[in-house]
Amino acid sequence: MNQTPGRRRDWMQWGFVGPALLLLVAMNVFPLIYSILLSFTNADLVGGEWKFIGGLNYTFVFKFAKYGQALRTSALFVFSAVAIELFVGFALALALADRFRGKTLVLTALLVPMMLPQAVIALFWKLVLNGNYGILNQVLGGLGLGQPQWITDPDLKLMSIVLIDVWMWTPFMMLISLAALNAIPGYIYEAAAIDRASRWRVFRRITLPMCAPLLGLAVLLRATDALKQFDLVMAITGPNDPATQTLSALLYQAVFRDGKVGLGTAYSYVVLVLVIALASVFLRYMDSLQAEDEQVAR
Amino acid sequence: MMRWTKALLATAIVTQGAFAQEKSITIWWAQWDPAVALQELGDEFADETGIAVEVQQIPWPSYQDQVFLNFGNKQTDFDIVIGDSQWIGRGATKGLYLELTDWLPTAIDMSSIHPRAARYLCEYPPGSSKFFAAPCETDAIGFVYRKDWFEDADEKAAFKAKYGRDLMAPETWEEFRDIAEFFQRPAERRYGCSLLTGRGYDSIVMGFQPFLWSWGGSWGDQQTFEVQGHLNSAGAVAGLEFFKGLMPFTPEGGTNADYYFNLEAFSNGSTAMVLDYFPFYPGIVTSMGEQVDFFKVPSHDGRRFISLGGQGFSISKKTTPEKQALAKQFIAWFSQTKIQEQWITYPGSFTANTELLSSEAFAAASPYNTTFAESLDHLRDFWNVPVYNELMAAAVRHLGAALDGTVASVDALNALAEEHEMIMMEAGLLEVE
Numbered sequence: 125m126n127q128t129p130g131r132r133r134d135w136m137q138w139g140f141v142g143p144a145l146l147l148l149v150a151m152n153v154f155p156l157i158y159s160i161l162l163s164f165t166n167a168d169l170v171g172g173e174w175k176f177i178g179g180l181n182y183t184f185v186f187k188f189a190k191y192g193q194a195l196r197t198s199a200l201f202v203f204s205a206v207a208i209e210l211f212v213g214f215a216l217a218l219a220l221a222d223r224f225r226g227k228t229l230v231l232t233a234l235l236v237p238m239m240l241p242q243a244v245i246a247l248f249w250k251l252v253l254n255g256n257y258g259i260l261n262q263v264l265g266g267l268g269l270g271q272p273q274w275i276t277d278p279d280l281k282l283m284s285i286v287l288i289d290v291w292m293w294t295p296f297m298m299l300i301s302l303a304a305l306n307a308i309p310g311y312i313y314e315a316a317a318i319d320r321a322s323r324w325r326v327f328r329r330i331t332l333p334m335c336a337p338l339l340g341l342a343v344l345l346r347a348t349d350a351l352k353q354f355d356l357v358m359a360i361t362g363p364n365d366p367a368t369q370t371l372s373a374l375l376y377q378a379v380f381r382d383g384k385v386g387l388g389t390a391y392s393y394v395v396l397v398l399v400i401a402l403a404s405v406f407l408r409y410m411d412s413l414q415a416e417d418e419q420v421a422r
Numbered sequence: 423m424m425r426w427t428k429a430l431l432a433t434a435i436v437t438q439g440a441f442a443q444e445k446s447i448t449i450w451w452a453q454w455d456p457a458v459a460l461q462e463l464g465d466e467f468a469d470e471t472g473i474a475v476e477v478q479q480i481p482w483p484s485y486q487d488q489v490f491l492n493f494g495n496k497q498t499d500f501d502i503v504i505g506d507s508q509w510i511g512r513g514a515t516k517g518l519y520l521e522l523t524d525w526l527p528t529a530i531d532m533s534s535i536h537p538r539a540a541r542y543l544c545e546y547p548p549g550s551s552k553f554f555a556a557p558c559e560t561d562a563i564g565f566v567y568r569k570d571w572f573e574d575a576d577e578k579a580a581f582k583a584k585y586g587r588d589l590m591a592p593e594t595w596e597e598f599r600d601i602a603e604f605f606q607r608p609a610e611r612r613y614g615c616s617l618l619t620g621r622g623y624d625s626i627v628m629g630f631q632p633f634l635w636s637w638g639g640s641w642g643d644q645q646t647f648e649v650q651g652h653l654n655s656a657g658a659v660a661g662l663e664f665f666k667g668l669m670p671f672t673p674e675g676g677t678n679a680d681y682y683f684n685l686e687a688f689s690n691g692s693t694a695m696v697l698d699y700f701p702f703y704p705g706i707v708t709s710m711g712e713q714v715d716f717f718k719v720p721s722h723d724g725r726r727f728i729s730l731g732g733q734g735f736s737i738s739k740k741t742t743p744e745k746q747a748l749a750k751q752f753i754a755w756f757s758q759t760k761i762q763e764q765w766i767t768y769p770g771s772f773t774a775n776t777e778l779l780s781s782e783a784f785a786a787a788s789p790y791n792t793t794f795a796e797s798l799d800h801l802r803d804f805w806n807v808p809v810y811n812e813l814m815a816a817a818v819r820h821l822g823a824a825l826d827g828t829v830a831s832v833d834a835l836n837a838l839a840e841e842h843e844m845i846m847m848e849a850g851l852l853e854v855e
Contacts, residue, residue: 170493172516184848188841190819255675256686276678278826362622366819380487382812383512387848 213297459768555734614671620680637661701770
């Protein structure tokens with residue numbers, strides 16, 4: 125019995141798509157469904173018998189204060205780090221937008237922190253910020269200033285981690301901002317100059333709105349990345365410090381130290397729902413910005 | 423003929439290699455002096471029996487994580503793990519540690535083991551006579567102090583003038599406080615004391631426990647697992663307040679001082695009295711010699727309690743029966759008195775053998791051994807239930823907040839007691855209300 129050409133084409137299509145699809149199901153879909161299942165069990169990392177315990181894990185997530193606290197810490201970290209990075213990165217991009225001698229060298233130097241592994245950076249900064257023998261306090265001591273305990277003082281710990289993140293990721297914001305600035309057509313500025321628009325007005329009415337979509341994208345990328353902050357926290361204060369315990373650090377503590385796979389996955393799903401909700405709001409805002417842009421263009 | 427001889431020889435070599443590989447055991451332990459000593463003894467064991475012993479050392483900060491991640495496999499990479507005392511409940515109830523109840527008393531004279539070591543390092547539940555580990559490194563916290571400062575004539579006179587008594591190693595926490603206050607001179611970069619307050623693993627818990635117990639509090643009822651009224655009792659709050667009251671006499675960063683911070687604080691010559699586990703002291707003795715001496719954790723109102731440390735040999739349930747048999751052979755060999763006599767001669771290696779602990783040879787082996795032996799009768803431990811790590815993590819967070827001054831002591835202990843009870847309920851140890 126011969127197969128019709130259409131049917132053969134179907135098989136061929138499936139033959140091409142099939143392996144990738146199988147891989148996707150095995151690596152993404154199955155773990156997703158399996159982890160939803162796990163969130164309703166008392167599964168332990170080290171194995172052994174586990175059983176379904178209904179929604180008890182979700183009850184504990186809402187009952188234990190530490191889960192809410194980690195969410196607040198992460199939100200504070202994301203907001204402060206990304207806001208500073210955006211502001212400083214955009215300012216740097218404005219300063220570097222024009223051509224000048226040695227621009228390539230300055231740009232390359234500024235991009236170095238972003239290219240280093242986070243764990244290495246964390247260990248390096250841990251040495252710099254050490255309260256007793258860190259170079260920063262040595263310098264402050266030399267100037268007759270105080271000796272802040274950057275990585276042990278509860279009021280300074282999170283700020284120190286934010287500053288390291290800023291040091292590392294501001295170049296990323298600068299890079300995207302530079303791309304956005306370079307994409308603005310020169311004739312718009314020429315028209316503004318003919319209209320004798322002030323520098324502030326040009327910035328407010330042309331530069332900022334035209335950079336906004338790309339900046340928004342950069343914020344989204346950085347925010348999702350910062351939300352996963354783990355390396356710096358792990359290396360500098362450890363995963364169990366309430367002042368710096370981010371979502372990822374708490375998940376590590378719950379799953380890999382306490383062995384509570386069920387509880388950990390339940391918490392992940394609560395966070396996932398929250399993040400999806402927030403991302404949707406942000407994306408809608410971005411869409412509205414783009415729609416406004418298109419309207420202006422028309 | 424020559425070809426046949428070569429083939430036979432090659433087969434013999436390969437077979438011998440295979441046998442040698444089969445007759446070996448792997449031990450996982452933390453990276454420190456006693457592990458080096460254990461490897462040396464392991465080599466002796468290999469010479470005697472032909473069973474190779476490899477001691478793999480893992481840095482302390484990641485030791486626990488790596489061990490339990492490895493236990494998640496079908497077969498562990500180690501045959502013996504030298505696990506912290508608190509791990510035993512998890513190891514025993516989750517099918518990780520081989521039960522040694524029938525075997526251990528046949529291999530070791532249990533009456534020769536210090537009862538506190540047997541209770542906390544080997545049994546689960548404590549006092550049940552069900553064994554899941556054999557004693558390896560018995561340990562306790564104790565103080566090292568600057569003997570040269572204490573013996574300085576000017577310092578002695580100044581101290582007597584201020585406090586009306588002689589400057590000497592303190593017996594009580596109240597005396598300790600005065601001495602710490604006396605030596606606290608930040609302008610001269612000289613500090614009174616450094617206690618255990620670190621947030622990384624368990625150091626703040628080990629540092630707080632002597633205050634908790636000596637002031638009449640406890641972690642909870644060991645039978646019913648109730649925590650309220652024990653951990654947040656008036657005594658426990660007073661103990662935490664006293665502990666917190668010592669923080670002004672510590673170096674900068676002293677409210678977050680782990681084992682390594684304290685070693686550094688003492689080694690750099692800035693701090694008068696430092697608390698740490700005894701196996702960390704050999705380096706200090708080598709580098710500072712006659713300048714230092716040791717004293718046991720002070721008492722309060724006649725009550726002296728000391729945080730237990732140390733680890734026992736546990737055999738992995740996730741290794742082959744043959745390897746388990748070899749592991750038992752090694753443990754039995756190591757526990758012999760003649761090997762224990764050798765063990766205590768290595769830096770930082772401590773025995774649980776009562777006969778040796780009271781021997782002159784042990785006392786003479788190092789300047790801290792007498793203090794160590796005297797400390798053993800006062801040992802107590804943290805919870806060793808399967809959820810010990812969650813309990814520990816919660817304790818680190820709440821005690822840390824109290825020391826940092828972000829929460830009042832009473833509120834910190836109330837919150838901690840509540841969280842501990844929730845963890846106990848979640849683990850099924852305490853009935854859900």
